[in-house]
Amino acid sequence: MWWICSFLLSVIHIAFDMQDILKHYRSPRAEDYADILSFFATSYLLGISIRGITGIGYSDNGLADPLLNNTAQKHPEGKRESPYGNATLLQLITFSWMNPLFAVGIKKPLDQHEVPDLDIKDSASFLSNAFDDNLNHVRESDNTINPSINKALFLFIRRKAAINAIFAVICAAASYVGPYLIDDFVKFLGGKKDHRIESGYLLAVAFLSAKTIEVITQRQWIFGARQLGLRD
Known part of the structure; x- marks a missing residue:
């Protein structure tokens, strides 16, 4: 339905552009060419959505399938290194370090051995040792046998x-x-107000930049809150 509406909207834009060009006998502008490109793009994506070559199913049975395959083999020896620990700054910002897992999960139910382990800094053993170090630090700094858990x-x-x-x-x-x-x-x-066209572009860029920053920081904030939950 999304791509159908987008396709119809592109058709309406082109129809209005053609009417304006024929009515005022003007040459096509950059906006008109942009509408034409949008028409081709939405037509292509509409064709993909209709043909269903994305491989995404919509049956109730598919939605009810478990994320992990119950018939998976025993977890092999050794651990799969977490992609989060080796992610670049751009991958951390966009969460693209999860793309390999999504690429497998979209094709079939995930097996246990296909799910990477937690990053070492989020593992129970690392967090337990780190908390013990802080607890010992509080014990030594306060010179007490029973250190404050809240302070640690x-x-x-x-x-x-x-x-x-x-x-x-x-x-x-x-x-x-x-x-x-x-x-x-x-x-x-x-x-x-007597604004130049450049002022309109600056306002649009300001809106887009602010929303982009808001979305990125909100996702990082929520993800960080989950990590804090592991530490608590």
Whole structure:
């Protein structure tokens, strides 16, 4: 339904463009060529969605299948290295380090040995040892036999919590950019202010940049909260 609506919208745009060109006897502009390219793109994607060559099924049986194959063989010796630990900055931002797992999961139910292990820094053994180190640090600094669990826990998660708080602040700040600029955007579209076309482009870029930053930081904030949950 999405690609059908997109295709019909492209057809309507081209129809209005052709009507305007024939009515005013003008040459096609860049917007007209963009609509034509959009028409070809939506036509191609509509054809793919109709033919169903993506391999994605929509039957109830397919949706009810388990994510892991119950008939999977015993987990082989050795561990699969987590792609999260070796991910680049761009892969961490876009979560593209999960693409290999998605590529397998879209074709068939996942076997147990196909799911990578947790990153070493999120494993129970690493977190347990790290918390013991913080607990011993509190015991030595306070010179007490019974150290404060709350203080050790604070030292244990303070760095991750601070980074997560920064993401939360940036996400909240970016979410206010749209409402802050909406008045100028409405005035620009209504012609109430004498703005040049460059001002409109700057407003559009500001809206897009703010929303992109908001989405990225929000995803990182939520993911970081899950990691903090493992540490707690």
